[in-house]
Amino acid sequence: MPPTRWGDPTHAGPLPDGVRDLVGLVLPLSDTPAAAEVAVPAPHLPAGLIDGLRAVVGEDAVVLDDDLRRRRTRGKSTPDLLRQRAGDLSDAPDVVVRPGSHEDVQALLAYAQEHRIAVVPFGGGTAVTGGLAPDREGFAGVVSLDLGRMRSLVALDPVSSTATLGPGLRGPEAEALLAEHGLMLGHYPQSFEFASIGGFAATRSSGQSSAGYGRFDAMVVGLRVATPSGEVRLGGTAPSNACGPDLRELFLGSEGAFGVITEVTVRVRPLPEVKEYEGWQWPSFAAGADAMRALAQGDLLPTVLRLSDENETAINLARPDAIGGAAASDQGAGGCLMIVGYEGTPSAVAAKKAAVTDALTRLGGSPLGAEPGEAWAAGRYNAPYLRDSLLDVGVLVETLETVTFWSNRERLYTAVKAALEGALGEGTMVLCHISHVYATGCSLYFTVATAGGEQPLERWLKAKAAANDAIVASGASITHHHAVGTDHRGWLTPEIGDVGVAVLRAVKRELDPVGILNPGVLIP
Numbered sequence: 219m220p221p222t223r224w225g226d227p228t229h230a231g232p233l234p235d236g237v238r239d240l241v242g243l244v245l246p247l248s249d250t251p252a253a254a255e256v257a258v259p260a261p262h263l264p265a266g267l268i269d270g271l272r273a274v275v276g277e278d279a280v281v282l283d284d285d286l287r288r289r290r291t292r293g294k295s296t297p298d299l300l301r302q303r304a305g306d307l308s309d310a311p312d313v314v315v316r317p318g319s320h321e322d323v324q325a326l327l328a329y330a331q332e333h334r335i336a337v338v339p340f341g342g343g344t345a346v347t348g349g350l351a352p353d354r355e356g357f358a359g360v361v362s363l364d365l366g367r368m369r370s371l372v373a374l375d376p377v378s379s380t381a382t383l384g385p386g387l388r389g390p391e392a393e394a395l396l397a398e399h400g401l402m403l404g405h406y407p408q409s410f411e412f413a414s415i416g417g418f419a420a421t422r423s424s425g426q427s428s429a430g431y432g433r434f435d436a437m438v439v440g441l442r443v444a445t446p447s448g449e450v451r452l453g454g455t456a457p458s459n460a461c462g463p464d465l466r467e468l469f470l471g472s473e474g475a476f477g478v479i480t481e482v483t484v485r486v487r488p489l490p491e492v493k494e495y496e497g498w499q500w501p502s503f504a505a506g507a508d509a510m511r512a513l514a515q516g517d518l519l520p521t522v523l524r525l526s527d528e529n530e531t532a533i534n535l536a537r538p539d540a541i542g543g544a545a546a547s548d549q550g551a552g553g554c555l556m557i558v559g560y561e562g563t564p565s566a567v568a569a570k571k572a573a574v575t576d577a578l579t580r581l582g583g584s585p586l587g588a589e590p591g592e593a594w595a596a597g598r599y600n601a602p603y604l605r606d607s608l609l610d611v612g613v614l615v616e617t618l619e620t621v622t623f624w625s626n627r628e629r630l631y632t633a634v635k636a637a638l639e640g641a642l643g644e645g646t647m648v649l650c651h652i653s654h655v656y657a658t659g660c661s662l663y664f665t666v667a668t669a670g671g672e673q674p675l676e677r678w679l680k681a682k683a684a685a686n687d688a689i690v691a692s693g694a695s696i697t698h699h700h701a702v703g704t705d706h707r708g709w710l711t712p713e714i715g716d717v718g719v720a721v722l723r724a725v726k727r728e729l730d731p732v733g734i735l736n737p738g739v740l741i742p
């Protein structure tokens with residue numbers, strides 16, 4: 219991906235006219251191009267240590283190329299993009315190391331520990347909470363540990379429905395390898411095309427089909443991890459056991475701070491024969507959310523379940539290619555658009571669809587047919603490109619997410635909206651959807667569009683802090699699936715308590731005594 223933008227450059231383009239007209243009604247637009255490419259700072263790592271790295275992992279695996287170092291700088295949050303666009307490359311790694319095996323990673327960690335070199339595992343580089351921008355103070359230099367060469371299907375056990383995947387496989391690559399065997403994983407975050415298997419595990423990612431297939435951490439059966447203290451292999455003997463606390467949980471969501479995930483064994487399932495997506499209209503966000511709760515609590519979840527609030531529905535965010543056009547649910551009364559998707563065998567899909575249709579009709583939903591669902595499915599990965607086009611015209615766009623129990627949903631929704639609108643002022647658009655549900659609660663995913671102004675980064679950081687404070691004050695979680703990184707670290711203590719933080723620190727000391735792995739990420 220380009221350092222200042224999202225995705226495949228051939229898919230990028232100017233702001234579509236419909237979006238420009240719509241956004242221009244409420245926000246000032248002004249040409250705001252990214253700064254011309256600036257030089258990457260010269261590597262701090264002494265030449266002798268770079269030679270040492272070459273001796274450990276091989277000459278070809280150590281890359282000093284400026285372009286690659288630029289592309290391995292930070293992730294893809296809006297603050298990351300704003301810094302890159304401003305020409306700030308202060309977080310650039312000194313060197314990119316591309317190991318080919320678990321053993322290479324293990325050897326690299328031993329060398330880095332001995333010479334106090336910070337190591338930042340890099341999967342797809344789609345992190346949105348600062349997990350790729352470690353604290354470099356006190357280290358000889360920073361290595362970006364690019365797992366992109368470790369992208370094979372390591373093992374397949376079709377009888378047990380498990381597959382062991384290399385950490386560097388991107389979402390589509392993993393699915394293509396499994397599809398050769400008639401199997402699939404079913405993890406489709408919006409970053410699916412670029413994010414990696416190791417990154418999904420390290421951040422506890424959750425995809426758009428989480429209602430049917432679960433979040434990524436729930437798909438993980440086993441892990442192989444290289445740590446500075448040695449190798450850890452977990453989950454290799456059985457799907458579950460009673461051997462004390464489940465140590466897999468220590469590495470799921472550890473964001474590279476405890477070890478480098480070098481293999482991920484996941485549960486796989488047969489490729490669906492049928493995929494059907496449709497739209498439903500609800501009179502209000504609350505009515506749609508109540509319907510989602512009823513499905514989750516009635517064991518009636520389809521594969522995809524997503525509900526946009528009134529603002530998101532009016533703007534068509536669930537269908538980025540139609541933004542600026544008439545909203546799918548706009549049949550006179552506005553309301554809220556729900557996307558419902560079914561995947562599986564023809565008989566399973568028919569049975570689930572009949573039961574869900576019956577329940578949603580009884581709860582007051584109005585069917586909109588297949589068109590909104592098919593349009594959502596076709597455009598589901600396109601929205602991030604819009605963010606770049608909006609940044610190009612001075613409009614700041616960013617997302618944030620949280621999760622809480624159903625009984626707290628309304629309070630949380632109101633508090634976060636108020637915090638964002640209060641911090642960003644008039645003209646700010648705050649949109650929200652629910653796309654991850656549980657029997658006990660749901661996540662809320664907010665999209666914010668506002669004028670960038672003179673100092674868009676500072677403006678956003680202030681608003682984000684206000685939203686985080688509102689989340690904590692509302693008794694909700696600081697993140698459902700974006701992880702902690704450096705951006706949420708300051709709000710982790712209220713979530714897990716002082717003793718919880720001490721436990722994380724103790725684990726870190728045991729696995730990474732010198733603290734070379736992603737310093738400053740995750741742990742307060």
Ligand SMILES: Cc1cc2nc3c(=O)[nH]c(=O)nc-3n(C[C@H](O)[C@H](O)[C@H](O)COP(=O)(O)OP(=O)(O)OC[C@H]3O[C@@H](n4cnc5c(N)ncnc54)[C@H](O)[C@@H]3O)c2cc1C
Nearest residue numbers: 341342343344345349407408409414416417423424474479
């Ligand atoms: C436009 C956009 C849409 C997104 N949509 C979603 C979504 O729908 N759902 C969702 O859950 N997230 C989403 N994200 C966030 C992001 O894609 C996820 O956090 C993803 O899991 C990160 O994977 P990655 O391979 O890109 O990891 P990276 O960005 O490379 O790394 C993320 C963190 O994990 C660490 N890490 C990476 N690989 C390893 C490894 N092998 N071992 C140990 N540590 C490792 C890194 O050091 C870093 O701290 C989105 C992000 C963007 C920019």
